[in-house]
Amino acid sequence: MAIWISRIFFNHFVQRGCPLSLLHPRGSRPFSYFESKQQEPQCYHEEEDCHVDIKHDENQAMDFPGGKIPFVSQLKFIPESSEIRLACYRVLDSNGSPIPGSVFEQVRRDLAVKMYSTMVTLQIMDNIFDEAKKRGRLSFYLTSVGEEVINIASAAALTTDDIVLPQYREPGVLLWRGFTLQEFTSQLLGNKGDNGKGRQMPIHYGSNKLNYFTVSSPIATQLPQAVGVAYALKMDKKEACVVTYFGDGTTSEGDFHAALNFAAVLEAPIIFLCRNNGWAVSTPVAEQFRSDGVAIKGQAYGVRSIRVDGNDALAVYSATRAAREMAIKEQRPIIVEAMAYRVSDHSSSDDSTKYRSREEIEYWRRRCSVARFRKWRQKNGWWSDEEELEFRGNTKEQVLQALERAEETEKPPLTDLFTDVYDQIPLHLQEQERYIRDAINKRPNDYPTNIPL
Numbered sequence: 547m548a549i550w551i552s553r554i555f556f557n558h559f560v561q562r563g564c565p566l567s568l569l570h571p572r573g574s575r576p577f578s579y580f581e582s583k584q585q586e587p588q589c590y591h592e593e594e595d596c597h598v599d600i601k602h603d604e605n606q607a608m609d610f611p612g613g614k615i616p617f618v619s620q621l622k623f624i625p626e627s628s629e630i631r632l633a634c635y636r637v638l639d640s641n642g643s644p645i646p647g648s649v650f651e652q653v654r655r656d657l658a659v660k661m662y663s664t665m666v667t668l669q670i671m672d673n674i675f676d677e678a679k680k681r682g683r684l685s686f687y688l689t690s691v692g693e694e695v696i697n698i699a700s701a702a703a704l705t706t707d708d709i710v711l712p713q714y715r716e717p718g719v720l721l722w723r724g725f726t727l728q729e730f731t732s733q734l735l736g737n738k739g740d741n742g743k744g745r746q747m748p749i750h751y752g753s754n755k756l757n758y759f760t761v762s763s764p765i766a767t768q769l770p771q772a773v774g775v776a777y778a779l780k781m782d783k784k785e786a787c788v789v790t791y792f793g794d795g796t797t798s799e800g801d802f803h804a805a806l807n808f809a810a811v812l813e814a815p816i817i818f819l820c821r822n823n824g825w826a827v828s829t830p831v832a833e834q835f836r837s838d839g840v841a842i843k844g845q846a847y848g849v850r851s852i853r854v855d856g857n858d859a860l861a862v863y864s865a866t867r868a869a870r871e872m873a874i875k876e877q878r879p880i881i882v883e884a885m886a887y888r889v890s891d892h893s894s895s896d897d898s899t900k901y902r903s904r905e906e907i908e909y910w911r912r913r914c915s916v917a918r919f920r921k922w923r924q925k926n927g928w929w930s931d932e933e934e935l936e937f938r939g940n941t942k943e944q945v946l947q948a949l950e951r952a953e954e955t956e957k958p959p960l961t962d963l964f965t966d967v968y969d970q971i972p973l974h975l976q977e978q979e980r981y982i983r984d985a986i987n988k989r990p991n992d993y994p995t996n997i998p999l
Contacts, residue, residue: 631838634853634885637860640913642921650864651703655928661702661859662923665694665916666934667941668718671727672890674945675734679894683953684734686748690715692889695915696821698722699859700789700884703866707786709779711759711772714749715821716791723756727945731952743958743966766792766799769818773805773879776814780877787815787873789866795826797840806847809879817869818849818881821856823888828901841883849879856886857915860922886915959998 607614637650644650653661672689679687690697697718704710710719717730728739733751736744741752742760752760762768772790779786796802797820809816820840824831837843844851850872854865862884869880887910891898898907923929960982964975971979986993 626836627838627842632842632853634855635861635865636855636858637864638858638918638922640918642918642925644860644922650860651867653860653863655926657702658923658926658928661698661863662916662919662929663937664718664722665698665859665919666938667945668694668697668721669916670938670941670945671717671721671730674942674949676890676894678949683949684748684894686894687734688714688749688893689890690718692910692915693821693823693856693886694718695859695919696819696856696862696884696886699862700819700866700882703863703870704789705786706757707784708870709757709759709775709786709788711768711775711788711790712751712761713765713768713792713796713821714761714763715793717749717751719791720751720753720756720758723753723758725751725753725756725758727948728951729753731945731948732955735952735955736957737952737955738958739952739955740958743962745962766796766801766805768792769796769801769805770808773809773812773814773816776809776816776879777812780813780815785874787817787870789817789819789870791819791821793826794820794822794824794831794834794840795829796820797843798826798834803847806844806849806879806881810848813877814879815873815877816879817866817873818879819866820881820883822883822885823856825888825892825898825902827892827896828898830902839883839885841881844881849881851881851883853883853885856884857913857918859915859919957994957997 605617607616637644637648639645668690672691675684675687676689678684693715697716698721701719701722706723710716712719717725721730729741730751732739733742733746734748736742736746736748738744740746741754742750746752746760747763750761750763752758759768759771768790769792772788776788779788790805792802806818808814809818822831822840826834831839839853841851841853852865852869855861865882865884869882872878873880889907889911920929920934961979963982964971964979968975983999986999
């Protein structure tokens with residue numbers, strides 16, 4: 547839809563006489579284009595013959611639309627991949643100590659405290675909500691275990707004016723922006739406090755106020771939509787960008803490739819932030835693609851990219867800050883590939899021990915990214931074991947209280963099933979509502995009592 551809307555708008559814009567140079571200021575972006583200085587050859591027609599004076603340099607390169615392409619006389623194919631894997635940007639070592647000579651954005655104490663506190667809150671939310679699902683209090687849940695740092699560190703590098711189109715494993719971004727524990731639990735239980743009025747399955751959060759698009763289950767659909775949103779920011783000359791999150795499995799969808807090309811050609815201010823967690827549900831990356839991960843794919847589309855250690859808060863924060871600055875100032879798309887192993891099951895419907903060993907899971911669990919950031923803070927004297935115990939205890943109590951209140955809150959009224967789509971409810975929906983109400987009247991004891999009729 548985003549592509550279709552943008553193309554309609556683009557064609558209308560050009561038809562009204564807008565010069566393409568306004569959409570693509572080539573003079574300010576010489577590195578984006580391979581300019582062609584080709585001129586029309588002079589042809590002398592004698593019956594069916596066409597004679598062209600060939601210049602010497604035309605035997606050295608093809609002056610093709612898009613720019614000159616040099617000739618070579620050796621038969622050589624481009625290799626399928628480099629022998630050396632793309633390096634991964636890192637700032638903190640596994641013990642939370644800065645690597646000597648590392649270049650990164652300095653993080654002041656108050657920001658570091660907020661980042662760590664939000665990571666811990668996300669961990670506690672995941673623990674409690676996952677346990678609630680196992681006990682039947684929730685119908686579905688999905689955790690971020692192993693990927694907490696990607697959530698929070700990237701969110702900290704953005705502003706609230708930046709628009710987020712998530713996949714489904716980014717609740718930490720919303721938590722960072724101010725989504726309350728009560729709002730989270732209301733959505734999970736689909737009560738009347740839910741922004742979506744109980745129409746979405748659990749973990750499909752969204753907030754207009756916080757510039758966070760509602761989660762959509764189908765894989766990759768948010769990517770071309772995100773480019774459309776970024777192009778709108780570009781046209782409105784906003785000092786903001788779009789950030790869209792996705793997993794490594796998303797790159798096997800056609801929408802991923804369409805979105806990259808769309809963003810590159812339109813020079814949209816967008817960050818494609820990939821959480822490469824090693825698994826697309828039960829499919830390992832070795833079976834997902836033959837390329838060296840995701841960042842390297844950017845070259846094929848003319849998109850600048852970086853690979854970063856997703857377990858390193860300072861690296862993710864610095865890379866996202868730099869990507870945001872480039873996206874806005876240079877009006878370009880950026881790929882950030884954050885490498886962080888998915889420790890948890892894919893969702894509450896998954897048992898990952900069916901396709902990977904417990905030893906592998908525990909290996910990565912012991913390398914907790916949140917713990918690494920905590921060590922760095924403690925070495926700076928910005929956190930103590932006493933503060934840790936107190937904060938975790940208080941947060942656990944707050945999450946449990948929010949869950950209990952959400953369970954006690956009534957559901958949205960039955961009429962909300964049929965509203966907010968049409969200005970006037972059409973006949974077929976009126977008929978469906980009558981059918982439901984007749985069924986309730988016939989079997990009132992089979993219908994939940996906490997849904998107002």
